[in-house]
Amino acid sequence: MPAKVRFHFEPCLRILLATLSAFLLTRWSSIAVLALPWSPEQSVVTGMQLGFVVFAATVVWVFVASSLRNACLGLLSPTLLLIYFSHGAGL
Amino acid sequence: MAHLAVLSLSILGFRLLAITTSQGAFRYRRELFWLGWFLLLVALAVALGFWSLGLGLTLWLGYLSTGAGVVFLVRALGLPDAR
Amino acid sequence: MIAPLGARIRQRMAQLHRWTGLLLGWLLFVIFLTGTLSFFRQELSLWMQPERPFIADPVPSKAAFEHAYQYLRQQAPEASHWSVTLPDARDPLLALSWRGPEGRGQVLLNPLDGRRVEARDTRGGDFFYRFHFQLHYIPVLLARYLVGIAAMMMLIALITGVITHKKILKDFFTFRGGKGQRSWLDAHNGFSVLALPFHLMITYTGLVTLMMLYIPWGMEKAFPEQEQRQHLVTDVFAFLPAEPRSGEQAAMLPWEQLLAKSEVYWQGAQAGRIQVANPGDRNAKAVLEANSDQSDILGISGHPPFMVFDAVSGELLREKVLAPAYDSYGILLGLHLGRFADWPGRWLYVLLGTAGCCMLATGLLLWTSKRRKKPGHSRAGLWIVDRLNLTTLAGFPLAVVAMFWLNRLLPLELPGRANWEIHGLFLVWLAMFLHALLRPLKRGWYEQWMLAGILLLGLPVLNLLTTDRGFPDSLLSGDWLFVGFDVVLVALAALMFRFARQKRES
Numbered sequence: 001m002p003a004k005v006r007f008h009f010e011p012c013l014r015i016l017l018a019t020l021s022a023f024l025l026t027r028w029s030s031i032a033v034l035a036l037p038w039s040p041e042q043s044v045v046t047g048m049q050l051g052f053v054v055f056a057a058t059v060v061w062v063f064v065a066s067s068l069r070n071a072c073l074g075l076l077s078p079t080l081l082l083i084y085f086s087h088g089a090g091l
Numbered sequence: 092m093a094h095l096a097v098l099s100l101s102i103l104g105f106r107l108l109a110i111t112t113s114q115g116a117f118r119y120r121r122e123l124f125w126l127g128w129f130l131l132l133v134a135l136a137v138a139l140g141f142w143s144l145g146l147g148l149t150l151w152l153g154y155l156s157t158g159a160g161v162v163f164l165v166r167a168l169g170l171p172d173a174r
Numbered sequence: 175m176i177a178p179l180g181a182r183i184r185q186r187m188a189q190l191h192r193w194t195g196l197l198l199g200w201l202l203f204v205i206f207l208t209g210t211l212s213f214f215r216q217e218l219s220l221w222m223q224p225e226r227p228f229i230a231d232p233v234p235s236k237a238a239f240e241h242a243y244q245y246l247r248q249q250a251p252e253a254s255h256w257s258v259t260l261p262d263a264r265d266p267l268l269a270l271s272w273r274g275p276e277g278r279g280q281v282l283l284n285p286l287d288g289r290r291v292e293a294r295d296t297r298g299g300d301f302f303y304r305f306h307f308q309l310h311y312i313p314v315l316l317a318r319y320l321v322g323i324a325a326m327m328m329l330i331a332l333i334t335g336v337i338t339h340k341k342i343l344k345d346f347f348t349f350r351g352g353k354g355q356r357s358w359l360d361a362h363n364g365f366s367v368l369a370l371p372f373h374l375m376i377t378y379t380g381l382v383t384l385m386m387l388y389i390p391w392g393m394e395k396a397f398p399e400q401e402q403r404q405h406l407v408t409d410v411f412a413f414l415p416a417e418p419r420s421g422e423q424a425a426m427l428p429w430e431q432l433l434a435k436s437e438v439y440w441q442g443a444q445a446g447r448i449q450v451a452n453p454g455d456r457n458a459k460a461v462l463e464a465n466s467d468q469s470d471i472l473g474i475s476g477h478p479p480f481m482v483f484d485a486v487s488g489e490l491l492r493e494k495v496l497a498p499a500y501d502s503y504g505i506l507l508g509l510h511l512g513r514f515a516d517w518p519g520r521w522l523y524v525l526l527g528t529a530g531c532c533m534l535a536t537g538l539l540l541w542t543s544k545r546r547k548k549p550g551h552s553r554a555g556l557w558i559v560d561r562l563n564l565t566t567l568a569g570f571p572l573a574v575v576a577m578f579w580l581n582r583l584l585p586l587e588l589p590g591r592a593n594w595e596i597h598g599l600f601l602v603w604l605a606m607f608l609h610a611l612l613r614p615l616k617r618g619w620y621e622q623w624m625l626a627g628i629l630l631l632g633l634p635v636l637n638l639l640t641t642d643r644g645f646p647d648s649l650l651s652g653d654w655l656f657v658g659f660d661v662v663l664v665a666l667a668a669l670m671f672r673f674a675r676q677k678r679e680s
């Protein structure tokens with residue numbers, strides 16, 4: 001077999017990270033919007049509309065970051081923020 | 092009618108922008124360049140005058156795409172260029 | 175297998191663009207094509223049922239209401255739910271449907287005399303509309319998830335495409351051809367950049383139309399019970415949840431009275447539909463919904479205003495809830511559906527949708543043409559992608575045209591006729607797939623484009639022979655829909671022949 005048919009781990013890891021983190025961030029953000037000072041109906045509908053933007057932006061970010069480590073670091077703060085709002089704030 | 096007006100203004104505006112930003116020197120280039128942008132603004136004014144805010148913006152954007160597309164296709168297909 | 179990641183951002187964006195674009199690109203092309211056809215949903219239905227009488231001016235809703243009410247009272251008195259769609263500028267007939275313990279039914283009435291219109295059994299334009307978000311032959315829910323994933327990939331491909339080619343974007347807006355001549359003329363970039371606002375809008379709003387399915391977690395958290403969630407829907411959609419009958423008969427108010435009330439509230443906007451739950455019962459409720467093609471009064475929202483009445487007393491029970499998040503939802507939905515658009519606006523939608531199809535097609539073709547030049551590239555992968563391109567880009571449009579042929583050719587009394595039209599489309603598509611596998615690539619393209627052109631060109635002739643609404647008759651009676659259909663078919667046929675000639679000459 002020629003050497004070029006090689007399996008590269010980094011792209012696969014990034015694809016995995018992108019899919020997983022985008023899914024989780026979208027999920028948490030759609031719950032975290034309930035902390036907004038509006039009626040729950042309004043928050044829920046806002047969260048749904050924003051969810052797709054969160055998903056797309058997360059995937060793009062994972063590939064924009066210069067390394068896998070930077071991608072994870074960049075995801076850290078929004079994750080913590082969203083977890084705080086979706087589990088804290090009296091919900 | 093408003094549809095035709097906005098589309099024509101958009102084609103004309105992009106045509107001027109296309110001419111004034113390609114190579115070659117000619118008179119009134121600066122003025123024609125700004126006239127091109129101005130015509131696109133006039134198209135917006137016409138759209139907002141005829142239709143409500145949301146509808147006007149939507150159709151204006153749509154016709155901008157179409158206008159730019161017509162100018163682009165004319166150039167890409169190499170049809171006779173006026174300049 | 176997978177190439178290593180690029181060192182620069184633009185390389186990585188280009189890689190992501192290729193992966194997301196290629197993986198479901200064929201599905202996206204089919205969704206875009208049928209979605210574009212859906213902007214002419216009513217018009218396609220009209221053409222596919224040539225038995226419908228041609229009515230030049232729509233009939234006022236009051237007279238139409240009376241016919242609808244009489245018909246439903248006689249034919250479906252036991253139904254639990256009636257729905258009446260009033261004639262409008264796009265569809266001059268009354269469409270009635272009902273459901274109940276005795277089953278469902280639907281019928282078209284001529285609003286002038288209230289008589290039933292016997293039209294051929296077909297799904298018409300509704301097929302394309304349904305197909306573009308829930309496909310066919312696959313469980314609805316699974317198909318909707320698949321379409322959602324494809325749409326999200328499209329959104330990511332658009333964003334990464336813009337980042338990869340952001341210089342072209344700048345060049346384009348200043349029309350600085352010069353240096354980037356090669357990419358400047360690149361058709362893929364052309365179709366993408368030109369209609370970029372449309373592509374972004376239609377993809378994002380497409381996701382929004384099914385957002386309650388795709389992003390349900392906030393809703394599930396805030397409203398754990400099914401009944402609570404339902405009220406999110408009834409706040410903005412004219413929807414009557416099922417309620418039990420009281421068993422006590424009661425006379426309903428004439429619908430004209432409800433109509434008059436609602437039209438005052440809507441500043442003169444006309445009603446498009448009335449639905450009645452438990453008709454003739456003490457608990458009867460009616461919901462009147464404005465027709466959404468009145469953008470001068472109603473704007474572009476995809477949630478037209480509606481009012482729910484007690485159908486016996488005439489009391490207003492509730493109406494569409496106005497709130498910022500709902501309104502933006504309505505606008506996004508309205509932008510996707512394009513129902514607000516008058517006929518030039520609808521053509522604009524179709525034109526931009528076509529640009530989207532061309533963007534996907536040229537993108538898929540670009541992938542193979544680039545790899546064909548690379549000596550070391552896997553031949554098998556290239557062979558498969560080439561064949562799938564041919565099957566999808568030429569074969570699917572051809573299958574759609576074949577469906578229009580079947581619409582005219584299948585015997586009217588064939589059982590399950592509407593379904594056979596659809597089976598026919600997929601059988602032809604399958605045949606095109608086999609053809610693509612068996613023929614040499616270039617011959618395959620040539621033959622499929624030629625066949626598509628011949629079918630398109632033959633359709634006006636077939637229409638002339640099998641119906642009494644051929645080109646001369648339509649032209650004389652001012653039936654612009656049938657005239658326009660023939661003109662567009664001939665123009666498309668010319669385009670197909672041009673593609674075919676290019677394949678033969680290259």
